[in-house]
Amino acid sequence: MSSVSIRKIRKSFAGLIVLDSVDMEIAPGEFIVILGPSGCGKSTLLNVIAGLDDCDSGQIVIDAVDVSGLEPSQRGLAMVFQSYALFPAMTVRRNLSFGMEVAGTPKATIVQKVDWVAKLLQIEVLLDRKPSQLSGGQRQRVAIGRALVRSSSICLFDEPLSNLDAKLRAETRVELKQLHETLKSTMIYVTHDQIEAMTMADRVAVMHKGRVEQFAPPQSIYEKPASLFVAGFVGSPAMNLLEGSLDGAGRFLVGQRSVSSSTYPFEEPSTAGEAVLGIRCEDIDVVEPGSPDSIPAKLAFTELLGADALGWFDCLGKRMSVRLGVDAARSMRKEVGLRFDIAKASFFSASTERRL
Amino acid sequence: MTQSLPGERSVFGPRAARLGLYAFLFASAAFFLLPLLLVISNSLKPMEEIRQGNLLALPVKPTFDAWLTAWKSACTGLECGGVRPGLWNSIKITVPAVVISTLAGALNGYALAQWKWRHANLIMLLVMVGLFIPYQAMLYPTVKILSSLSLFRTYGGIILVHVVYGLPYTTLLFRNFYVGVPEEISRAARMEGASFLRTFRSVILPLSTNILVVVAILQFTGIWNDYLLGLIFAGNDNLPMTVQLTNIVNNARGSASPNVNMAAAVITAIPTLIVYFLSGRYFVRGIAAGAVKG
Numbered sequence: 001m002s003s004v005s006i007r008k009i010r011k012s013f014a015g016l017i018v019l020d021s022v023d024m025e026i027a028p029g030e031f032i033v034i035l036g037p038s039g040c041g042k043s044t045l046l047n048v049i050a051g052l053d054d055c056d057s058g059q060i061v062i063d064a065v066d067v068s069g070l071e072p073s074q075r076g077l078a079m080v081f082q083s084y085a086l087f088p089a090m091t092v093r094r095n096l097s098f099g100m101e102v103a104g105t106p107k108a109t110i111v112q113k114v115d116w117v118a119k120l121l122q123i124e125v126l127l128d129r130k131p132s133q134l135s136g137g138q139r140q141r142v143a144i145g146r147a148l149v150r151s152s153s154i155c156l157f158d159e160p161l162s163n164l165d166a167k168l169r170a171e172t173r174v175e176l177k178q179l180h181e182t183l184k185s186t187m188i189y190v191t192h193d194q195i196e197a198m199t200m201a202d203r204v205a206v207m208h209k210g211r212v213e214q215f216a217p218p219q220s221i222y223e224k225p226a227s228l229f230v231a232g233f234v235g236s237p238a239m240n241l242l243e244g245s246l247d248g249a250g251r252f253l254v255g256q257r258s259v260s261s262s263t264y265p266f267e268e269p270s271t272a273g274e275a276v277l278g279i280r281c282e283d284i285d286v287v288e289p290g291s292p293d294s295i296p297a298k299l300a301f302t303e304l305l306g307a308d309a310l311g312w313f314d315c316l317g318k319r320m321s322v323r324l325g326v327d328a329a330r331s332m333r334k335e336v337g338l339r340f341d342i343a344k345a346s347f348f349s350a351s352t353e354r355r356l
Numbered sequence: 357m358t359q360s361l362p363g364e365r366s367v368f369g370p371r372a373a374r375l376g377l378y379a380f381l382f383a384s385a386a387f388f389l390l391p392l393l394l395v396i397s398n399s400l401k402p403m404e405e406i407r408q409g410n411l412l413a414l415p416v417k418p419t420f421d422a423w424l425t426a427w428k429s430a431c432t433g434l435e436c437g438g439v440r441p442g443l444w445n446s447i448k449i450t451v452p453a454v455v456i457s458t459l460a461g462a463l464n465g466y467a468l469a470q471w472k473w474r475h476a477n478l479i480m481l482l483v484m485v486g487l488f489i490p491y492q493a494m495l496y497p498t499v500k501i502l503s504s505l506s507l508f509r510t511y512g513g514i515i516l517v518h519v520v521y522g523l524p525y526t527t528l529l530f531r532n533f534y535v536g537v538p539e540e541i542s543r544a545a546r547m548e549g550a551s552f553l554r555t556f557r558s559v560i561l562p563l564s565t566n567i568l569v570v571v572a573i574l575q576f577t578g579i580w581n582d583y584l585l586g587l588i589f590a591g592n593d594n595l596p597m598t599v600q601l602t603n604i605v606n607n608a609r610g611s612a613s614p615n616v617n618m619a620a621a622v623i624t625a626i627p628t629l630i631v632y633f634l635s636g637r638y639f640v641r642g643i644a645a646g647a648v649k650g
Contacts, residue, residue, distance in 0.1 A: 052543050073549030085540035089562030098558070099548030146548075 001028035002063045002076070002153040002186050009048055009058035011041075011210075018044050019055065020210040026188065031180050033197040033218075034190045036207035037233065042190045045207070046156050049188065050079050062154065073103075077154040078147035082162060084139045086131040092142050093127040096149050103150075117149040120179075137168045144176075148183065157189040161196065173199060194234050198222070206230045222280075225346055228353040231278040237310065239278045240320040243350065248272030252347070254316050257295050263343040266356055274350035281310065281321040283341040286328070294337030302329040313338060399423060399619035406615050422613070426620035432603035439604065439620050442597035446580060446627075448511070449596055453518035454575045460519065461526025461571060466560055467552075468527065469534035470542050480531065486524035491584060494521075502589065509591030517589050518579050526571050533567040534560070569638035577628050597624045 006024040018041045026032050034042045047053035049060055051072035059068050067075045086095050093114060100110045118124045121141045131139055140160065147155050161169045177200050180187055191197060197204045198218045205215045206229075214226035225231035231239045244254035248271065250262035287294050297315035302324070309329035311322045315338055322338065347356040394411065400418040428438040468480050498517060499508060507513035537560070545555040586596040601624045605617045632639070
């Protein structure tokens with residue numbers, strides 16, 4: 001278990017800013033997921049933490065020691081690569097033991113460690129095979145094994161599940177989470193898959209254009225997105241967004257209509273001006289058309305998802321999604337009213353795109 | 357490769373197409389083999405048959421006399437010991453030069469392909485320039501440099517010259533191979549604490565068998581068949597077989613004996629033929645091999 005502190009990391013590449021003053025404090029034993037679309041700098045950040053890439057300025061501090069100038073192997077961390085990056089000419093056993101061989105670990109300890117990790121990940125039968133003789137899932141396990149075998153206190157994962165099929169991905173996700181619970185090492189995990197972020201992380205760092213947009217537990221990322229980008233990126237279907245303006249007197253105006261914003265916990269009371277209302281599909285109720293504080297809407301179509309359903313409504317010139325029961329979706333009428341649960345909604349400033 | 361694509365159909369049907377294909381391949385093989393066959397057939401003739409002047413006739417009374425002469429007693433300049441002393445010289449020049457230029461080329465190629473460094477491409481370009489300048493243009497400067505190092509016409513000198521002249525070529529071949537090896541493999545080795553050289557030795561070289569064989573064969577052929585560099589840089593004690601072969605052929609004393617010349621030529625070519633026969637399979641595999649899976 002080690003703490004990691006990322007301080008003001010900047011990196012630009014050929015005039016393009018890849019990392020723009022990234023700050024993060026990671027407590028010992030935390031499972032951190034760095035989430036973002038491709039090109040947001042998340043993999044670069046991981047490589048900077050690992051020491052594989054240099055940054056222009058800033059510090060990486062592990063357990064109160066500045067490791068910025070150190071080689072990757074001196075930082076006491078391990079890494080799982082997206083392409084697994086197993087050594088093709090070595091057997092699985094040698095892949096696992098190579099790092100310890102380089103470090104001059106005694107033979108007996110190596111054997112013991114390899115046996116331990118092989119048992120932990122159930123790859124004992126694969127030990128004498130070459131990587132080319134393994135399936136994708138097996139290579140994945142070996143790559144994880146190689147990262148765990150030296151019992152590093154920090155493990156880095158660079159999109160480790162993105163090459164697996166959906167079923168295997170779900171299984172491995174659960175296993176990784178359990179491994180973290182057993183080993184208690186600090187884990188930093190990069191992904192673009194929000195389900196991985198939501199299910200595994202203690203805290204999620206959402207990155208966008210080289211900046212950390214929000215760094216918070218997954219549930220508050222979902223419920224209280226700190227910016228318009230996070231609101232649009234996290235959650236499926238995406239959050240419904242309505243552009244309008246706040247009048248500063250408890251109403252949010254959209255075109256000719258308005259809804260009460262008085263139950264919303266503004267950070268600064270009586271905020272006024274151009275704003276965007278973000279509301280999740282499950283925070284909208286379908287009511288009789290013309291009910292108080294409701295907005296008329298027209299049903300476009302419904303999607304049955306098995307356990308529940310999504311209704312897509314045309315409302316205030318936008319296509320909005322509403323989560324429905326399966327029965328309600330089947331008997332949905334064309335003309336309805338939508339009532340928003342404003343206390344659970346999010347308001348964003350139209351200019352700064354930050355949460356109000 | 358000989359499989360025809362689905363939907364592709366010959367007018368003569370598949371069997372006729374196949375026959376035509378084989379006929380073409382046999383004709384090509386014969387075309388390329390004919391000179392070799394002629395040389396061998398004439399080297400087996402006694403002088404009387406040679407004097408009849410019929411180059412294409414097969415030997416009536418085959419004899420290895422010309423081979424023995426070429427091997428042991430033909431005159432190469434002032435000495436009359438055949439090409440035999442040259443064989444050992446050629447081996448002791450070729451083997452170290454091939455090993456050093458191949459391994460050094462692999463190391464260069466790996467560094468240039470995988471080390472993300474701003475000037476790597478510029479260096480590669482400069483190395484390529486070395487490929488385009490003909491030997492002849494560099495001979496005089498090389499002579500000057502080697503004599504100032506006291507290496508001119510020494511054993512060490514000829515090996516150094518072969519290694520340096522071979523490096524652009526081997527570097528290019530290895531670089532193109534290593535560009536196809538995923539960079540993450542090197543990064544993973546670095547995470548495991550392996551140094552650059554350790555990564556090269558333990559991780560990269562073991563996956564390079566095919567390209568190593570290809571480059572080694574090309575270098576072997578090139579250095580074994582070299583005449584000019586051997587003549588200039590090897591010194592009298594280390595003259596390779598090719599130089600002695602030329603001396604036999606150009607020997608002004610006595611009458612010309614084409615059968616001996618041809619026998620000497622075949623003897624000189626035998627090592628490269630053996631190398632190709634033994635490693636042809638790897639050679640084709642290496643040429644065809646793309647990126648490494650894993």
